[in-house]
Amino acid sequence: MTEPVNINTATFLQLKSLKGIGEAKANAILRAREEKGTLTEDNIFDITEISSTLWASLLKDNLITFKAVKPSGEDLASTVALLRDKISSIEKDRSDMVVSFQLQADQLR
Structure with a gap:
């Protein structure tokens, strides 16, 4: 099993490697990270370019994590x-x- 991708530290290419995340969605995550700082399980659903269904799938399959970076x-x-x-x-x-x-x-x- 592969390690989950940390949404708060992932590069563009790491984000694109996630199932269902292409260039536009990876860029949307990077923009949200710049605007909001640390992303969490609660505020990721505010990223309108990515459906709640896709977020739910990534979470359920343990493909993403939200470790804060300090x-x-x-x-x-x-x-x-x-x-x-x-x-x-x-x-x-x-x-x-x-x-x-x-x-x-x-x-x-």
Whole structure:
């Protein structure tokens, strides 16, 4: 038996691999995930592009799961550190460009 697909983390291709889910329905799930955040057994029925019959079948056959995704504190800390490094690099590049432009302007005078 295959592992159920986690609706909250599945890629487009993983969603398309589900029985009855094509491109349009996979995109509808991805859009709903962006709008609602975590999808649940209750709010999936709000995705009008997918019939309640299809959802019921996917649930009954244990083909989908709804594990919520919460980033760990460690993941967040490393992301913040990475973003700070990028900001620092951009600020340095900006400063270097300002100096370069000033030198070019001085040469034109």
